[in-house]
Amino acid sequence: xxxxxxxxxxxxxxxxxxxxxxxxxxxxxxxxxxxxxxxxxxxxxxxxxxxxxxxxxxxxxxxxxxxxxxxxxxxxxxxxxxxxxxxxxxxxxxxxxxxx
Numbered sequence: 611x612x613x614x615x616x617x618x619x620x621x622x623x624x625x626x627x628x629x630x631x632x633x634x635x636x637x638x639x640x641x642x643x644x645x646x647x648x649x650x651x652x653x654x655x656x657x658x659x660x661x662x663x664x665x666x667x668x669x670x671x672x673x674x675x676x677x678x679x680x681x682x683x684x685x686x687x688x689x690x691x692x693x694x695x696x697x698x699x700x701x702x703x704x705x706x707x708x709x710x
Contacts, residue, residue, distance in 0.1 A: 637709055639670055650677060668706070678710075 632641045632654070639656040646653045654670045677683045688708065695705040 636670060636672065639668065641670065645669065650674060669703075 632644065634641060636654075636656070638660075639658050642655045642657060644652060645655055651671045651673045654672065656668050656670045658664075658666045658668050673683075673687065691705050691708045694702070698704070
């Protein structure tokens with residue numbers, strides 16, 4: 611995706627007043643910046659890195675902690691993710707990974 615030394619859009623948060631400090635790593639993803647926040651989740655721009663220089667920009671939807679502790683909500687969300695992963699359309703976001 612990028613050449614050595616190339617910059618990635620958005621870098622980590624600046625730590626400006628009122629700006630939430632991001633967890634830098636979430637599993638195999640490095641969070642770059644927050645994109646949005648709502649009643650169910652926060653959405654982040656992230657980068658996935660792997661062997662041989664593989665890099666891919668991705669968007670991570672992280673469920674809010676209160677909802678993540680609700681088994682019924684988690685079951686509903688996983689069912690939704692399984693369904694979304696079967697869809698392939700230019701106007702529908704693809705689901706690549708699900709984790710805790």
